[in-house]
Amino acid sequence: xxxxxxxxxxxxWEQSADLREGEIAADAVTGDLRTTQNGLSFWRCPAIExxxxxxxxxAMAAARDRLDRLDVVHLDEDRIRASGLQTRAxxxxxxxxxxxSWHIDxxxxxxxxxxxxxxxxxxxxxxxxxxxxSRLEVLAILVRAVRDGLLSTDALRxxxxxxxxxxxxxx
Amino acid sequence: MKPTTGNRDxxxxxxxxxxxxxxxxxxxxxxxxxVNDGYTHPAESMLDEHIEQFGAAGLIEHAFxxxxxxxxADLIRLLGRIxxxxxxxxxMVVERGLASPHVVVRDAALQAAETWEDDSLVILLxxxxxxxxxxxxxxxxxxxxxxx
Numbered sequence: 001x002x003x004x005x006x007x008x009x010x011x012x013w014e015q016s017a018d019l020r021e022g023e024i025a026a027d028a029v030t031g032d033l034r035t036t037q038n039g040l041s042f043w044r045c046p047a048i049e050x051x052x053x054x055x056x057x058x059a060m061a062a063a064r065d066r067l068d069r070l071d072v073v074h075l076d077e078d079r080i081r082a083s084g085l086q087t088r089a090x091x092x093x094x095x096x097x098x099x100x101s102w103h104i105d106x107x108x109x110x111x112x113x114x115x116x117x118x119x120x121x122x123x124x125x126x127x128x129x130x131x132x133x134s135r136l137e138v139l140a141i142l143v144r145a146v147r148d149g150l151l152s153t154d155a156l157r158x159x160x161x162x163x164x165x166x167x168x169x170x171x
Numbered sequence: 172m173k174p175t176t177g178n179r180d181x182x183x184x185x186x187x188x189x190x191x192x193x194x195x196x197x198x199x200x201x202x203x204x205x206v207n208d209g210y211t212h213p214a215e216s217m218l219d220e221h222i223e224q225f226g227a228a229g230l231i232e233h234a235f236x237x238x239x240x241x242x243x244a245d246l247i248r249l250l251g252r253i254x255x256x257x258x259x260x261x262x263m264v265v266e267r268g269l270a271s272p273h274v275v276v277r278d279a280a281l282q283a284a285e286t287w288e289d290d291s292l293v294i295l296l297x298x299x300x301x302x303x304x305x306x307x308x309x310x311x312x313x314x315x316x317x318x319x
Contacts, residue, residue, distance in 0.1 A: 009208065011244070011278035014303060027241050031205050064209030066252075069282060069309075071208070132305060134312040135285050136319075158211060 002077040004042040004104065005056045006121075008032045010071040010132065013125040024122045033118060039105040040117060043092065048074055053131045058145050059092055059099040061138050065158035070138050072131040073124045075117075080106070083116050095155030096145065143167050190225040194233050197221060198242065206245040208282075218249055227253075227260050234264075240273035247276065251283025261287055265295050274303055281306070285313045293317050 012028040019025060033040060043059055045052040057072050080087070085106050092103025106117065124130060133141070142164050145151040153165050165171075187193035200214035221230060227250065234246040247268055250256060256264075261283070268280020284292045296314050301307050 007208070010305065011275045012241075014274045017272070031241075061209065065211050066209050068208040069285065128305065130305070132309060134309070134316060136316040137312070160209075 001048060003045045003048045003053075003074040004077060004080055004106070005045055005053065005072050005074045005131075006032075006040075006042050007060055008071050008073045008121060008125075008130070010073075010125060010130055013122055024118050028122075029114070029118050032121070033114060035109055035114065038109045039088075039107045040109060040114070041092075042075075042104050042106060043099070043102045044077065044089075044104045045074065045102070048076070048129075050131075054141055055099060056102060057131065057133055057138070058141050058150070059094040059096050059102060061133075061142060062096050062145070062151055062156065062160075063094045065160055067135055067139055067142075067160050067163040069135050070133045072133070073121050074129050074131065075120050075124055079120060083113075083120075085109075085113060085116065096151050098150060139163060139167055186220065186224060190221075190229050193217075193221045193225060194230060197230070197246070198237075201242055201245045201249070205241070206248050212249060214249055215252060218253060219255075222253060222255060227256050231260055231264055235267050235271075240271070240275050243271075244273070244275040244279035247279040247283050251279075251286040254287065256287070258289065258291060261289055261292060262295065265292055269295065269299050274306065277301060277303075278306060278309075281309055281313060285316065288317065290317045 009032055012025060012031055015021065016025045043056040045056050053072060053074060057070055060072070061070055086108045088105050088107050090103055090105050092100045094100060142151065146153055146164065146168060153161055153168065153170060156164055187196065197214050197217050200217060204213060206212050230246070231250065234243050234250070237243045247264060250264060265280050265284050268283070269277055271277050281296070284296060293314055296310050299310055301310065
């Protein structure tokens with residue numbers, strides 16, 4: 001089954017003491033689901049398999065400017081489609097050119113439809129449909145991508161570029 | 172998540188006459204723009220200057236008495252990005268952070284330890300048992316990484 005994946009800050013999706021069981025914290029929604037022109041950015045993995053999820057993680061990690069951990073939530077495409085959410089493939093903002101076509105926006109979001117996505121992410125968090133990569137695991141994925149020719153360090157930015165180059169022994 | 176445009180070298184900030192004003196200015200930046208993994212935050216350059224001028228102890232104390240767990244977590248995550256924080260203060264951040272009832276604060280303390288890459292923190296992490304299973308898995312990964 002294909003999956004829609006996106007970065008989250010997982011701790012914000014834990015049950016908050018000031019909310020009732022099952023309620024979704026507004027901090028999670030306002031922090032992790034910031035829309036642009038009523039759209040929300042995802043990466044579409046061909047399958048929910050470690051290799052594909054790591055590819056999506058690579059696309060996201062390579063676009064950042066710091067080496068940090070990465071929490072990636074994955075939602076079944078079937079559920080997105082069944083919910084009637086509108087999607088549109090758009091080129092992804094990542095230096096990994098072979099993965100740009102994996103990018104997809106969920107479009108035409110209003111408050112109700114954004115809530116639908118929030119509920120899906122909250123459920124994914126509860127059922128552990130989250131790939132949690134440590135900082136070192138993110139570094140390993142980036143280093144492997146450079147060695148495999150998927151990514152050039154010239155396309156990386158800031159602290160991230162420095163750390164990846166150091167790991168590769170590039171001075 | 173929205174990338175931030177912060178850059179440690181880009182924005183020189185006026186020095187504040189006292190520590191509380193400086194902390195208030197840092198808080199304002201954090202409230203304006205939450206801290207996102209993987210992206211430099213606009214408050215980082217101000218944090219550097221704050222620590223140079225006042226040291227980190229007062230800021231750390233503030234992180235643990237602030238009423239908002241989200242703000243406290245963001246501040247702790249930013250402190251983790253500053254390698255100049257002394258070992259004793261790092262230990263304080265991790266120890267007090269892990270004792271927090273708020274998962275976002277415990278998670279932030281773990282991330283700070285991970286980012287400092289300080290193997291002297293392993294003993295604190297190794298002894299931590301969290302009620303959240305995925306947080307325990309995160310601890311194990313950090314400890315493994317610090318032992319390499």
